[in-house]
Amino acid sequence: MNKDTALVVFSGGQDSTTCLFWAKKHFRRVCALTFAYGQKHVKEVDVARAIAGKAGVDFDVMDVSFIGRLGHNSLTDPSMKMDAEKPEGGVPNTFVPGRNLFFLSIAAVYARERGINHLVTGVSQTDFSGYPDCRDAFIKSLNVTLNLAMDEQFVIHTPLMWIDKAETWALADELGVLDLVRRETLTCYNGIPGDGCGHCPACKLRREGLEKYLSMKNEQ
Numbered sequence: 420m421n422k423d424t425a426l427v428v429f430s431g432g433q434d435s436t437t438c439l440f441w442a443k444k445h446f447r448r449v450c451a452l453t454f455a456y457g458q459k460h461v462k463e464v465d466v467a468r469a470i471a472g473k474a475g476v477d478f479d480v481m482d483v484s485f486i487g488r489l490g491h492n493s494l495t496d497p498s499m500k501m502d503a504e505k506p507e508g509g510v511p512n513t514f515v516p517g518r519n520l521f522f523l524s525i526a527a528v529y530a531r532e533r534g535i536n537h538l539v540t541g542v543s544q545t546d547f548s549g550y551p552d553c554r555d556a557f558i559k560s561l562n563v564t565l566n567l568a569m570d571e572q573f574v575i576h577t578p579l580m581w582i583d584k585a586e587t588w589a590l591a592d593e594l595g596v597l598d599l600v601r602r603e604t605l606t607c608y609n610g611i612p613g614d615g616c617g618h619c620p621a622c623k624l625r626r627e628g629l630e631k632y633l634s635m636k637n638e639q
Contacts, residue, residue, distance in 0.1 A: 423447040425537040425576070426530045427476075428522050430454075431467030432606040433625055434541030434579055437587055439474055440594040441578045442539045450477040450535065452526055456518065457487020457495040460610035470603060481529070483521060490516045494608060501608060501619060510549045513608060513620060519552035520561065527565045527573055536573050543579040543587075546624060555580055584628020585635065592632075601629070 425442045429435045429451035442449045451474075453467040464480055471478035487495030493502065493512045502511040519542060526538055542553040551557065555577070562575045579587055591600040606625050607615030615622035 424450065424533075424535045425539050426450045426452055426526055426533075426535050427539040428452060428454075428526050428541070429467050429471065429478075430541075431463045431465075431470055431604055432541075432621075433584075433591075433600055433604050434543065434587060434606075435467075436470055436596070436600050436604045437591045437594065438539050438541040438576075438578055439470070439476065440596045441590065442576075443474060443476070444594060446537065449474075450479070450533070452529055453478070453480045454486075454522055454525075455480060455482050455484060456515070456521075457484040458515075459494060459497060460605065460608055462610045462612075463605045466603070466605040466612060470599070473599070473603075479529075481525060483525065486515065486518060486521055492516070503618075503620065510551065511620065513548070514550050517552070519550075519557070523558075523561055523575065524565065527569065527571075530573070531569055531571055536571060537576060538573055539576045539578070541579050542577055543582065545579075545581055545583045546587075546628070548620060548624070584624055585631035588629050588632035589635075592636075 425446040427439050427442050429439055451471045453464055455464050468478055492515050493499040494515055501513060530538060544554050558575055558577055565573050591597045602613050605612045606621045608619040608621050609616040
């Protein structure tokens with residue numbers, strides 16, 4: 420296995436773009452793998468391709484549209500109204516069941532075939548919107564499972580696991596890509612790049628984090 424190369428699970432959004440440049444700082448070579456899973460905001464695939472090109476990393480996209488057909492959620496079902504807030508005692512309907520499970524499992528197989536054992540993902544338990552597959556316990560469990568399943572020594576890196584959105588903006592700034600992340604990424608569930616629609620849960624979380632970070636920065 421190549422310890423100098425990392426594969427980033429890459430959507431072209433704020434979190435995964437920050438992780439892409441984090442990986443470039445920590446690994447000699449970086450590859451990016453994007454997934455088309457039937458998401459309504461499929462424009463993120465084109466955004467991811469463009470950012471990967473600017474970053475000078477190898478890019479590939481995998482069609483896993485079966486994920487969108489497995490269950491009902493507002494990111495893949497145009498007829499479903501998106502939850503504006505997390506419901507009491509449950510997960511929002513923007514949760515795509517099994518998404519990170521499938522993404523990381525497929526990424527591990529993809530990495531194995533290319534001699535890569537470092538995987539990077541932008542999940543965070545601090546700002547995870549109630550998604551159970553963004554929790555640290557899940558990532559650690561899956562890491563063990565993947566190693567047992569393929570008799571390999573994968574390492575799943577989660578640079579954002581214990582930081583909030585303001586700290587994620589700070590990390591992007593530290594990496595010298597704050598403007599790129601702010602202007603060119605696509606986090607919006609309605610498919611609008613940059614600051615997005617401003618109304619969907621992803622945009623609200625992103626904007627609140629940015630405002631908090633800029634406020635803290637101005638006070639320094």
